[in-house]
Amino acid sequence: MTSEKAATAQSNKFKKRFVSPKACKSEPEVSILPCVLHYNIVKVRQIVYHKHKLYIAMDCAMDTLEDVFETVRVGTRVRFTDERIRGYMMDIMEGVHAIHSKLYMHCDINPENILRFDNKRLKIGDFGSAQVIANEERLHSYEGARSYRAPELTLGSLSYTEAVDIFACGCILAEFFLLEPIFQAKTSKEIFMAQCKILGTPSEEDWPEGYILADSDDFDIPYYPRNEPVADRLMALIPEISPQCADLLSKMLEFNPK
Template sequence: MDRFSIIKELGSGSYGTISKAVCMQSGEVVAIKKLKTRYRSWESCMNLREVKTLRAMNHSSIIKLKEVIMEHGELHFVFEYMECDLFQVMKNRRNVPFSEAEVRMWCFQIFEGLAHMHNRGYFHRDLKPENLLASNDDIKIADLGMAREVDSHPLFTDHVTTRWYRAPEILLGSPIYGPPVDMWAMSAIMAELFILRPLFPGSSGADEIHKISCVIGSPTKSEWPEGLELAKAMNYKLLVSIFATLMPGISEDAIDLITSLCSWNPSKRPTAIETLRHPFFQSCYHVQPSLNYKDALQSSPHPGTWHLAIKDRSIMA
């Protein structure tokens, strides 16, 4: 760690602190995440979920972990440095809407990153604007500490994902879920980019389900019978859709994509690779249906120079 000079602290939370630093040997600016938990062995550090997940990822739309340093039981993650997160970008707009071109450009990159992550057998579980790091036209997925492997089969906790971006199956207590929860979160984030306010700003788990019901209506028995049973068990009463009235002036393609992503039934949400083929992204790099996952990801254009900032916002549970 004596190779780095700390410039300033960027944020702190229950996990530890994140600082902006410079490598005195190369002059490179980096972000260093110092964990509060102390570790006795290098093996225990390498088995941390965030480390294992990041080591499995290699994509321009996913934050790069450059080094892991352990000194005196203290663990430091050295990341590439970036300027700001998507929450800050939206906050700085001061109610000036983003253009569809801007939303398209950012979301396409995020879905590319998710396609890579899901194809590698992981899902994020905590997508929110604060975990999407932006610089100008570029954006990256960050904070993979809550990520899980798709093929792991324990009963997953429902205390994941900031509530406003939490999928209905999690809110209704389903112990088994997977990559579709990331797609749900992206529907809320994409809508928020258009309207500059949260789409489902629930104050509790029950209120979150109520907010979702108010926006997209109740699922029918044919659409999601399992969800209706979960809702019945928790005494939730669901409502009728007003979704189309919330985003006037938005293109039909954008509305269609967001609507499909926030389907009640997880199995009916498009995958990340299917989303990249949606007409909304027609003007971006187009993933041909004949391409398989690896071909599509290898053919994808790489964004240019990246910069970033990391901001801590506690998970609402």
């Protein structure tokens, strides 16, 4: 029996009450997650409505990517090899591609929502914030983990696209080397300022939508000159990263999502 078939199930209990089984269908983990069948997406085993409560049984993971990061931080596990980083990122990106190919976006890609199973493979879980790509205007503001938010999200955009998932994946790629979030701050605006400081401030010509967002919120975009390519800035920040990986990371961490 394969580990996939032998995996035990865990129940994810929603705290809120539902008036009927039909009302549960608005939850992304009911309407979206079961539609994305892929090796790198956590599998729904059963959905149960009982006494106005919703339960979702899923495959049981060993731990999360955040747990793995923590074991390396405290020294109980060796740092990631290039091969391991490549394998883990392939798992994550394959999962994200599967979500986007079904015309959905996850909207909360971060290490705590990346699950690790007994075969060392990673799978994306927690679809509670997932949305349909086709909706041009979001019904609510982005609520994903702050350190993994794309620039347009830190400025309060409600017109974001699946590009926010790619930016978050870039943040995770950097974290494999840094062992801490590449952008850290207490507020969304401070995260944006950290992004400008590390990546260099984009010009208004390069990202007009960003400047419009900032103006609408009476926010002055901080100026950090880009005197060298973003990939070079990343190599200075992460000495262990290869030129090829730094180039890829610079493309994932673009300010302009278009």
